Amino acid sequence: MHAMQYELTLPTDYDMDIIRGRVARVGQLLDDWAGLGFKTYLMRERGVHGSPVNQYGPFYLWNTVEGMNSFLWGGAFQGLVDDFGRPEVRQWTGLAYEEGVAADSPAAVRRRQTVPDGVELSEVAEDAVRETARLAAQDGAVLAAAAVDTRRWELVHFSLWDHDTPKSEGEVFQVLLMSAPGRKALPRGRQW
Template identity: 70%
Template sequence: MHAMQYEITLPADYDMGVIRDRVARRGHLLDGWDGLGLKAYLTRERGLRGSPVSQYAPFYLWNTVDGMNAFLWGGGFQGLSDDFGRPSVRQWTGLAYEEGGGAHARFAVRRRQPVPDSGPPAGTVDEAVREVRRLTAQDGALLAAAAVDTSRWELVHFSLWEHDTPKADGDLFEVLHLSAPGRDRLPRGRRW
């Protein structure tokens, strides 16, 4: 599993209806993308639910590098780049993934944190795996994942929720659409 996200930070007075319309028109295009576990079309608006910015920030969990590369280099990503400029794309290697009991993704939480310089990184990674399990045991949790970027020594925690009061710390996003053609093939549990 590979995690990926890019963020497009928009002007404070940007009409977020433009993003909602875009997702309504184009979101279905990845509903059958080969190699994609899931793509959550995420937004947050300045002043709502504690957000300091307005952003469009899709989050992906990929089953295959081939699928991710086909998206980035084979045309899927180009439409976004044409409309907004080419954003920096963050990537993390998957550590853990679990499913919860929730049925419909309405909100997402993303938290990034450094892997401490002191001590072996394995302890921090083990804690991230436990956090994935803890989150998916909560009421309203649809799924949770943890991944690491070893070039920055940064963990990312990602979870999807039915409600806007999740039991997870981090940035809260609204889910406009969920493309999940390979969600059932995302490997469960710890990834080593």
């Protein structure tokens, strides 16, 4: 499992209905993308859920590197690059994934944290697995995942919620749409 996200931080007076319209227009294009677990089309609006910025920041979980590379290099990503420029694409290696019991997902939470120096890496990874299970077991949880970027030694916890007041700390995003062709195939639990 591989996690991926890019963020487009937009001007404070940017009409976020442009992003909503874009997602409505092109969002279904990934509904059958080979290798994609899911893509959540995420947005933050300045002043909503405490966001200081307007931002478009889709988050992906991939079942295969080939699917991710096909998306990035095979032309689909080029439309975003043509419209907004080439953003930095963050990638994390999967540590854990769990499904919750809720079905709808109007909100997502992303929490990034640095892996501190001087800690046992196996303990950090096991803590991430436990946190993923804890989040997924919460009332209203749709799913939860944890992944790590070993270049930056950064953990990311990602969760989807069926209400606008998630039971998780971090940056809250509005979920505009979710394409999930391979969600059922995402491996559950610990990823090593």
